[in-house]
Amino acid sequence: MNDPAPLRMTYREACKQAIRDALIRDPRCFVMGEDVGRYGGCYAVTKGLLDEFGPERIRDTPLAESVIAGAGIGAAIGGLRPIVEIMTCNFSLLALDQIMNNAATIPHMSGGQFAVPLVIRMATGGGRQLAAQHSHSLEGWYAHIPGLTVLAPGTVEDARYMLAAALEDPNPVLIFEHIVLYNAEGELDPAVAAVDIRSARVRRPGRDVSILTYGNSLPKSLAAAEQLAGEGIDAEVVDLRVLRPLDNATIFASVARTRRCIIVDEGWKSGSISAEISARLAEDLFFELDAPIRRICTREVPIPYAAHMEEAALPSTAQIVAAARELVRPQ
Amino acid sequence: MNDPAPLRMTYREACKQAIRDALIRDPRCFVMGEDVGRYGGCYAVTKGLLDEFGPERIRDTPLAESVIAGAGIGAAIGGLRPIVEIMTCNFSLLALDQIMNNAATIPHMSGGQFAVPLVIRMATGGGRQLAAQHSHSLEGWYAHIPGLTVLAPGTVEDARYMLAAALEDPNPVLIFEHIVLYNAEGELDPAVAAVDIRSARVRRPGRDVSILTYGNSLPKSLAAAEQLAGEGIDAEVVDLRVLRPLDNATIFASVARTRRCIIVDEGWKSGSISAEISARLAEDLFFELDAPIRRICTREVPIPYAAHMEEAALPSTAQIVAAARELVRPQ
Amino acid sequence: MSGKLKLDSRLGQHLLREMLRIRRFEAKCVELYQAQKIRGFLHLYDGEEAIAVGVMQALEARDAVVATYRDHGHAIARGIGMGPIMAEMFGKLEGCSRGRGGSMHLFDRATRLLGGNAIVGGGLPLAVGTALADSQLRPGAVTACFFGEGAAGEGEFHESMNLAALWRLPVLFVCENNLYAMGVPLEIAEADTDIFHKAQAYRMPGEQVDGMNPVTVEVAARRAVESIRAGNGPYFLECRTYRFRAHSMFDAQQYRTKEEIGRWKERDPVARMQAWLLESHMMTGEELAAIEAAIDAEVEAAVAFAEAGTWEDAAELERFVRMDEVPQ
Amino acid sequence: MSGKLKLDSRLGQHLLREMLRIRRFEAKCVELYQAQKIRGFLHLYDGEEAIAVGVMQALEARDAVVATYRDHGHAIARGIGMGPIMAEMFGKLEGCSRGRGGSMHLFDRATRLLGGNAIVGGGLPLAVGTALADSQLRPGAVTACFFGEGAAGEGEFHESMNLAALWRLPVLFVCENNLYAMGVPLEIAEADTDIFHKAQAYRMPGEQVDGMNPVTVEVAARRAVESIRAGNGPYFLECRTYRFRAHSMFDAQQYRTKEEIGRWKERDPVARMQAWLLESHMMTGEELAAIEAAIDAEVEAAVAFAEAGTWEDAAELERFVRMDEVPQ
Numbered sequence A, B: 001m002n003d004p005a006p007l008r009m010t011y012r013e014a015c016k017q018a019i020r021d022a023l024i025r026d027p028r029c030f031v032m033g034e035d036v037g038r039y040g041g042c043y044a045v046t047k048g049l050l051d052e053f054g055p056e057r058i059r060d061t062p063l064a065e066s067v068i069a070g071a072g073i074g075a076a077i078g079g080l081r082p083i084v085e086i087m088t089c090n091f092s093l094l095a096l097d098q099i100m101n102n103a104a105t106i107p108h109m110s111g112g113q114f115a116v117p118l119v120i121r122m123a124t125g126g127g128r129q130l131a132a133q134h135s136h137s138l139e140g141w142y143a144h145i146p147g148l149t150v151l152a153p154g155t156v157e158d159a160r161y162m163l164a165a166a167l168e169d170p171n172p173v174l175i176f177e178h179i180v181l182y183n184a185e186g187e188l189d190p191a192v193a194a195v196d197i198r199s200a201r202v203r204r205p206g207r208d209v210s211i212l213t214y215g216n217s218l219p220k221s222l223a224a225a226e227q228l229a230g231e232g233i234d235a236e237v238v239d240l241r242v243l244r245p246l247d248n249a250t251i252f253a254s255v256a257r258t259r260r261c262i263i264v265d266e267g268w269k270s271g272s273i274s275a276e277i278s279a280r281l282a283e284d285l286f287f288e289l290d291a292p293i294r295r296i297c298t299r300e301v302p303i304p305y306a307a308h309m310e311e312a313a314l315p316s317t318a319q320i321v322a323a324a325r326e327l328v329r330p331q
Numbered sequence C, D: 001m002s003g004k005l006k007l008d009s010r011l012g013q014h015l016l017r018e019m020l021r022i023r024r025f026e027a028k029c030v031e032l033y034q035a036q037k038i039r040g041f042l043h044l045y046d047g048e049e050a051i052a053v054g055v056m057q058a059l060e061a062r063d064a065v066v067a068t069y070r071d072h073g074h075a076i077a078r079g080i081g082m083g084p085i086m087a088e089m090f091g092k093l094e095g096c097s098r099g100r101g102g103s104m105h106l107f108d109r110a111t112r113l114l115g116g117n118a119i120v121g122g123g124l125p126l127a128v129g130t131a132l133a134d135s136q137l138r139p140g141a142v143t144a145c146f147f148g149e150g151a152a153g154e155g156e157f158h159e160s161m162n163l164a165a166l167w168r169l170p171v172l173f174v175c176e177n178n179l180y181a182m183g184v185p186l187e188i189a190e191a192d193t194d195i196f197h198k199a200q201a202y203r204m205p206g207e208q209v210d211g212m213n214p215v216t217v218e219v220a221a222r223r224a225v226e227s228i229r230a231g232n233g234p235y236f237l238e239c240r241t242y243r244f245r246a247h248s249m250f251d252a253q254q255y256r257t258k259e260e261i262g263r264w265k266e267r268d269p270v271a272r273m274q275a276w277l278l279e280s281h282m283m284t285g286e287e288l289a290a291i292e293a294a295i296d297a298e299v300e301a302a303v304a305f306a307e308a309g310t311w312e313d314a315a316e317l318e319r320f321v322r323m324d325e326v327p328q
């Protein structure tokens, strides 16, 4: 076909289309979670799917995160391909026993007899004034757990195509969708019909400093790069995309080229995914670095409700710009 | 008194004495958990305390980690000083919602109206062939959570005195006792009757390389240092003790002096507390470092049952020695 | 005064006034949400006022209250000023949680309101704990724990019920059964839709009452509290009710019909109480007008208080993440 | 054949043989534990054999089994060879879990043994999930989920019961109520000590049976499985039983009396079945001797198999932490 016009859609719509595709393509696929059906999903991602696919494949569950995750694990072991939705990662703490002690453990502990081809989607992040119990960013924290694949779509394209790749993965996959991105619009290249879930991606090439990031910090980082360009600082923005396993090759290649690195991450700073990346660089790229590694993370507090306080807690474009200046033009 | 002979006891006995002291000193103190009473604790730490203090103060609970932790939080808010025992950190995943969303959050979210002076003790670590669901080391992972104090006693002295300090802390404190250390014996200096829970401690001073560690990796590191001394490498061993908040001052001072650093940690490597420490050094001590930072952590797998496989998964003295040689005498 | 209750004009007007205070306060909140003065989630208690008002009637100052994210009614009925509550929703420093909690997290040490908890079921273990502390430090004090029927699906609900029953702790469990958990109707969420039956599974006394009538609720709550204070352990109240509006602010409500909503609105606790008081001559039109005027003034004053409030200094962001001492 | 069961000498001897296989196998395990061939935790099924044996009688190859850390009996009764089980406890590559799981984590894909799960209550959600998959992919297949009465305290138990009941999933919940959770007697752990009552809270059929009699268990299990296969949803069996030994290997057992243990030992399912078969002439002394000899040989062969087994190459440590494909 002679290339059609690029398709514009929201991140939310992309998530929904991805689910629709999966349900159409694979009869073993079904969606299970709280309010995925009648309500259409707490962030309206699954709206309309109940009417289209019926209650056997769009399953509203009771409020019971542990059995929702656990039943997903059992169903995956039993031969289905569950797409489990835990409304937000804040509630996923109630399912952590199942995720760590069963999903991530059974394949190895059983000597490879059983795989857990399960996908769990959760909303993540702050920025909507939902306060401390609804604003966690736990994706980096989950990336600590061996056996899991952890994805953080930061673009409409990844929101649209990561799910299919996740369903191909024989391992349990967690997909963290950022609540602020749901309304973001983006273009889909009609020439692209799939994405991998192995690699990080350079979203903006640059020479002076590498900004490693993901999720809702990606747009902030790209905005910072634009601003820096005006000041003659050429920043490279790398979208991590896959938080476990991390794509060392792409990360190292970028930092080896720019010799300077800023990591931007919406998790709490101590023990963040940024810490892990920084540690890997300090281990393996030590002699290539010209400057200290900077981490820009969420302040180490429960996210407050008040707008100005929440803003003060989350990573900002201004912080990224300031850090880049400091690294590239040290006084 | 003219200094009496040092007192020898096991880490287990020290934990018990600490609890006895607390119960005697403060009527608001009580112990709550699974099998803390009749059974005497799954690792025999509370043996005999039920007879001595009675069922009101040594409370056997049903198997229900979430309400055990949550009731501890409520009791602390209500004015008591609970010492909650979650048998092992492996089961604490079932209590994570209460720990993160309530204990760590309520003081800040309520604008400082309510504190949660709660202590939660848990056993942690591998080395006893208990397999994947009983061998996690999650203390470093918990150290990610703002609002918590996270302690990892690695000596009999800390096992004996950290609890009292923890009970003085107005914040929720998690104490991780290593299952392999329970039988370890050590001497108590009669001149010491208390320890702080703010600082890391240099357990062995040295000039050539800093080994930062805690818990059951401390004896391994000290053994490595002894061996290295025989080879003319003078290693400094720093016992982190407190995983949150980390004592940057002591850590930085040591590494600034030796200019070389190995971090030994029984957590899974990616996203470990070692990563956080390495990141802090890469941020703030970048120009003082003469060599890449090395992390020796647990291999990223569910811990297997077979002895040789478990041994292969956990940090070893040999690995520490090898890393030190490589850093101090690079080829 | 187990069960018996003298429903005179004083009590009648008081119950109406308290419910109306919540109703008018929340009506104003909707305006202010549209004006973007209030942000985040906003869960209205519209239609359920009789429960908080009725239960609080049975509580004393020494008692504690644990609520959910749908907590305006509980905070107001518990006696926290509308000013600090509204200021909280504005995110102002003068708010009852310093502007850090917002609508879902109203806290007040003075009245022992231990917060709106936004984790479904997350407040129950907490309530068991405060009751445990009270049983030793404040004999006779009760912790009233409010939650929706959706919480009955969570494991934390069952762990809490069992422990409270085993240890005979002074907890009043109040299930606000409004038949829906967001868009999930009770029938598809619970194998047994009579939530109070679950109390039996723990040998806990429990009953189901009309949550649309503050008098019925008060009578049941007094009976329950009396039993708890007498040392008989926890008590379970299932209050059948209905929320008149969306779950939070945005919600197409495709999961229920206009007819169903209409049927329930005929049982509006505020309208019915008001009509009944007028018809039975326990309240004159003048008295009603006076009550409404006073409430409108109170709401306006609350808004003015919130507007006049200040913003917490962002430099204080990390304050209280670690406490320096335990507040006494 | 609902309820009715022809207890002839064939069946009687079979039940005895199966229980005896478990009993003798575990007796050997104790020796080997003392010899440090087996390490870690070792939870014996001694005294509870009638349950696994009785329930497995009602299961078919297509069915799935979820067990706990106390899983030797289930693995043996399910038909996994003693060799791979013993090799697993030795930590050998030839073990049924490659030596990675040990005593607590016996897995076997061929017989759909989905593992001993060492998180109390952790296996129940899993069983709900396999039942959900089976209801679509293997109509008529049942998942038998075994757990101790201690699991009833965990929230996961309740979430699983409710979902299985709501969705009418083919799960046979088998509660092995041996009256103690480690050192915690049932009375101080559950407000209602009749665990099968909890099934009622989810409108799930449930009954309490003598877990010391394999025939009673088999009859009840067949009735339950028949009901489940007929599409009536989950079924709950509470089997009253007793563990004759320590919780794991080390345990002073101060939480119970010698007398109590003695009283229960009089109901030893193995001894009673054996005596009854002999007395009722359904088994001769020669037959018994033959059975015992065969079992002893089987156990010895298993030990030899385990001894002859190899150690997994430590270079394989990370193998299967991420799977390359889904085993078919």
Ligand SMILES: Cc1ncc(C[n+]2csc(CCOP(=O)(O)OP(=O)(O)O)c2C)c(N)n1
Pocket: A034, A063, A065, A087, A091, A094, C070, C118, C119, C120, C121, C147, C148, C149, C150, C151, C176, C178, C180, C181, C182, C247
């Ligand atoms: C553990 C958890 N799961 C899911 C949510 C999202 N959520 C918020 S309110 C709600 C519905 C709760 O219904 P119910 O308990 O009946 O209370 P109601 O809103 O009807 O008053 C849900 C699912 C949550 N906050 N916490």
Ligand SMILES: Cc1ncc(C[n+]2csc(CCOP(=O)(O)OP(=O)(O)O)c2C)c(N)n1
Pocket: B034, B063, B065, B087, B091, B094, D070, D118, D119, D120, D121, D147, D148, D149, D150, D151, D176, D178, D180, D181, D182, D247
């Ligand atoms: C979630 C969790 N909590 C605690 C433990 C520790 N533990 C192992 S077995 C056990 C007792 C379980 O009792 P029960 O369920 O009755 O089974 P039984 O051992 O009597 O067969 C406990 C508390 C655990 N493994 N998992």
Ligand SMILES: [Mg+2]
Pocket: C148, C149, C150, C176, C177, C178, C179, C180, C181, C182
């Ligand atoms: Mg509801």
Ligand SMILES: [Mg+2]
Pocket: D148, D149, D150, D176, D177, D178, D179, D180, D181, D182
């Ligand atoms: Mg038991």
